[in-house]
Amino acid sequence: VQVRESLSLIEKDRKYVWHHISPYKEEAPPMIVEKGEGSWITDYKGNRYLDAMSGLWCVNVGYGREELAEVAAEQIKKLAYTPMTNSHKSAIELAEKINAMLDDEYVIFYSNSGSDANEVAFKIARQYHQQNGEPNRYKIISRYRAYHGSSMGALSATGQSLRKYKYEPLSAGFIHVSPPDHYRKPDNISVEQYNLLKAREIEETIKFEQKETIAAVIMEPLITGGGVIIPHEVYVQEVERICNRHGVLLIIDEVICGFGRTGKAFGHQHFNIKPDIITMAKGLTSAYLPLSITAIRKEIYEAFKGTEENYHFRHVNTFGGNPAACAVALKNLEIMERENLFKRSEELGKKLLNGLEELKNHPNVGDVRGLGLLAGIEIVEGKETKKPVSNEKIAKLIAAAKAKGLIIGRNGDTVAGHNNILTLSPPLSSTDDDIQFIIKVLKEVFFCE
Numbered sequence: 057v058q059v060r061e062s063l064s065l066i067e068k069d070r071k072y073v074w075h076h077i078s079p080y081k082e083e084a085p086p087m088i089v090e091k092g093e094g095s096w097i098t099d100y101k102g103n104r105y106l107d108a109m110s111g112l113w114c115v116n117v118g119y120g121r122e123e124l125a126e127v128a129a130e131q132i133k134k135l136a137y138t139p140m141t142n143s144h145k146s147a148i149e150l151a152e153k154i155n156a157m158l159d160d161e162y163v164i165f166y167s168n169s170g171s172d173a174n175e176v177a178f179k180i181a182r183q184y185h186q187q188n189g190e191p192n193r194y195k196i197i198s199r200y201r202a203y204h205g206s207s208m209g210a211l212s213a214t215g216q217s218l219r220k221y222k223y224e225p226l227s228a229g230f231i232h233v234s235p236p237d238h239y240r241k242p243d244n245i246s247v248e249q250y251n252l253l254k255a256r257e258i259e260e261t262i263k264f265e266q267k268e269t270i271a272a273v274i275m276e277p278l279i280t281g282g283g284v285i286i287p288h289e290v291y292v293q294e295v296e297r298i299c300n301r302h303g304v305l306l307i308i309d310e311v312i313c314g315f316g317r318t319g320k321a322f323g324h325q326h327f328n329i330k331p332d333i334i335t336m337a338k339g340l341t342s343a344y345l346p347l348s349i350t351a352i353r354k355e356i357y358e359a360f361k362g363t364e365e366n367y368h369f370r371h372v373n374t375f376g377g378n379p380a381a382c383a384v385a386l387k388n389l390e391i392m393e394r395e396n397l398f399k400r401s402e403e404l405g406k407k408l409l410n411g412l413e414e415l416k417n418h419p420n421v422g423d424v425r426g427l428g429l430l431a432g433i434e435i436v437e438g439k440e441t442k443k444p445v446s447n448e449k450i451a452k453l454i455a456a457a458k459a460k461g462l463i464i465g466r467n468g469d470t471v472a473g474h475n476n477i478l479t480l481s482p483p484l485s486s487t488d489d490d491i492q493f494i495i496k497v498l499k500e501v502f503f504c505e
């Protein structure tokens with residue numbers, strides 16, 4: 057016992073905690089975060105950082121919101137738990153609220169995480185087709201580079217082989233197509249043409265696989281974790297048309313894009329489409345408590361209505377839709393509305409992109425792109441070759457920003473082993489000064505190092 061007590065916090069962390077992804081590095085131990093306020097977090101030694109990733113793209117209303125703590129405490133005192141085989145007021149009100157934010161009528165299924173929400177979507181898609189007399193429709197199409205979660209089904213839909221290959225065999229029936237990464241398009245076609253070609257690759261895949269075997273396409277409105285790939289609107293609309301043409305359900309993963317990240321309530325609302333199923337997590341509660349949603353279009357839900365056993369959707373999630381998380385989500389949405397945060401995301405996003413524009417003068421900055429408060433900076437060896445820089449170079453940029461008090465992320469074509477896109481996703485509640493700080497630090501990192 058004495059030995060344990062004499063260990064420092066950082067030593068105990070190394071000894072007892074298995075971190076997500078990163079192995080413990082002596083020269084760069086993990087940050088032990090103690091508190092957060094607004095866009096800033098403070099570690100246990102008192103160092104402050106602007107968290108330009110909102111944790112993992114999720115603390116949309118910023119840190120330290122007392123209202124959210126209070127509403128959680130009140131709800132826990134009144135009713136800490138009831139399973140969603142029952143129901144409760146916050147779950148009902150939240151389902152109503154989410155419907156008001158969407159452009160069609162949806163029924164809400166609750167779980168705890170983005171991965172959970174996507175698993176639910178896949179199971180519903182498969183069962184829906186069975187109940188419609190098409191039991192062979194089981195395959196799910198998704199894109200390379202996309203991330204859809206870490207549980208076996210969601211990982212199977214994920215198109216990042218580095219995250220997958222050690223855990224194979226994964227779930228059967230998941231197929232990938234290439235993403236509309238028009239930064240790397242051939243010179244002789246337009247962005248629009250390239251996007252249409254990429255959408256049609258989905259149609260070809262459906263035909264090659266026999267359309268009677270395809271249950272659904274899952275995609276984010278824009279690929280976030282795979283390196284901020286923003287499609288032309290013709291892409292998204294064409295994918296919707298293709299799905300409709302072949303009786304394939306369209307699942308839209310709004311886990312990151314939802315709740316104002318891209319400057320609208322939901323990312324797909326930039327493209328004027330009506331998804332069959334929409335998954336949400338992260339910004340739903342701004343990560344104050346775990347909660348996720350699979351929103352299912354009314355017509356699909358109708359196929360599950362009936363008294364016989366085979367109409368049951370066999371999926372239980374003990375903590376899904378727990379009362380405190382639903383109450384927090386409602387209050388979180390109230391804050392977003394009161395502070396007009398979706399609009400703020402759009403406006404601050406423009407300021408951020410404008411400020412980052414200057415980075416394009418750097419020989420290694422191939423592209424700067426973004427929508428709302430979500431941005432990516434693609435780092436290449438040269439603008440002509442577009443060859444991604446090494447992961448070591450990216451790690452150096454991230455460390456240089458951190459040394460100046462700025463936390464940024466990275467991602468990219470991990471299929472090819474590249475992580476060459478710096479990512480930014482600050483809280484929607486960021487101040488103008490916060491945005492200027494991000495721009496200032498990044499300019500220093502690129503031009504003064």
Ligand code: PMP
Pocket residue numbers: 112168169170171172174203204205206276280281309310311312337338
């Ligand atoms: N979908 C997307 C687009 C995500 O970015 C993530 C998580 N980063 C997930 C699903 C999985 O969410 P969770 O980590 O809550 O399971």
